[in-house]
Amino acid sequence: MVEMPSIDRERCNGCGLCIRVCYCKALTLVDNVVIIVETEECGWCTQCEAVCPTNAISCPFEIVIEE
Amino acid sequence: MAVQVELLKSITYFSGLPLNELGRIKDLIFEKAADKGELVLFEGKPAEVLYFIVSGVVKVFKTSADGKEQTLYFMRPDESFNDVSVLVGGQNMANAGALVPVVLYGIRKDDLEAVIRDYPQVARNVILALSQKVERLVSLVENLSFRHVPGRVAKILLEYAGDMDGRKPRLTHQEMAAIAGTAREMIGRALKVIEEEGAVRLERQRIVITDKEALQEMAGVAT
Numbered sequence: 001m002v003e004m005p006s007i008d009r010e011r012c013n014g015c016g017l018c019i020r021v022c023y024c025k026a027l028t029l030v031d032n033v034v035i036i037v038e039t040e041e042c043g044w045c046t047q048c049e050a051v052c053p054t055n056a057i058s059c060p061f062e063i064v065i066e067e
Numbered sequence: 068m069a070v071q072v073e074l075l076k077s078i079t080y081f082s083g084l085p086l087n088e089l090g091r092i093k094d095l096i097f098e099k100a101a102d103k104g105e106l107v108l109f110e111g112k113p114a115e116v117l118y119f120i121v122s123g124v125v126k127v128f129k130t131s132a133d134g135k136e137q138t139l140y141f142m143r144p145d146e147s148f149n150d151v152s153v154l155v156g157g158q159n160m161a162n163a164g165a166l167v168p169v170v171l172y173g174i175r176k177d178d179l180e181a182v183i184r185d186y187p188q189v190a191r192n193v194i195l196a197l198s199q200k201v202e203r204l205v206s207l208v209e210n211l212s213f214r215h216v217p218g219r220v221a222k223i224l225l226e227y228a229g230d231m232d233g234r235k236p237r238l239t240h241q242e243m244a245a246i247a248g249t250a251r252e253m254i255g256r257a258l259k260v261i262e263e264e265g266a267v268r269l270e271r272q273r274i275v276i277t278d279k280e281a282l283q284e285m286a287g288v289a290t
Contacts, residue, residue: 061274065228
């Protein structure tokens with residue numbers, strides 16, 4: 001299973017900007033709310049998070065020290 | 068769920084108190100749960116409740132009139148927030164929101180004042196808790212004043228690295244920007260600079276610190 005960016009459906013205003021910037025076509029609009037489809041192609045570029053005007057998308061990073 | 072004395076013991080405010088005293092204080096404390104993303108405090112509203120974190124992580128932040136956000140603290144279990152506003156009186160000085168599902172213990176202003184009056188150990192603990200907050204704010208001022216953005220980001224990476232017990236949250240670029248006091252766009256660039264210096268390796272969903280000393284040097288902190 002591939003973890004994907006998370007979407008806060010309450011915040012999403014359905015503007016579709018994230019769909020336009022997503023290079024792997026993981027995002028789609030259903031009933032005016034963005035939903036995300038799991039795909040190995042997602043490289044966590046964070047562009048969807050960057051363009052979201054309502055901060056509805058999160059692409060968090062884990063910070064670790066190499067052993 | 069009922070407030071548990073065992074959990075009160077580990078909160079800085081109540082450290083060192085005997086069980087019988089904790090048992091009495093327990094009756095003044097109430098529990099509150101919040102979902103991820105839920106705001107538990109609103110800036111400008113009357114400061115009525117001091118909160119302690121039982122589980123989860125809470126972000127304390129201020130918002131400017133044009134919507135910019137500055138993170139002041141990430142608060143973790145056993146820590147408190149809204150202390151200054153409640154003790155000074157007046158309004159909440161900042162917003163607070165749950166980064167993950169959280170459980171909080173709260174105490175109302177009047178009850179807190181009574182506890183501080185009746186239990187000298189609590190008064191001493193409050194001084195310690197407030198001093199720790201001042202220390203963190205001085206560190207934030209230092210960061211905003213003296214460090215370039217890559218240096219600020221390097222410091223954030225050092226502060227949030229490791230700790231696999233979940234007490235340190237994963238961070239988005241937006242959250243790093245809010246801590247560093249800069250625009251989100253600067254974070255990606257800063258991370259690239261740090262990667263080019265060989266201090267980190269950027270992976271999908273992970274920032275791996277490969278050279279801690281180099282990162283400390285960029286952050287301007289003593290090794």
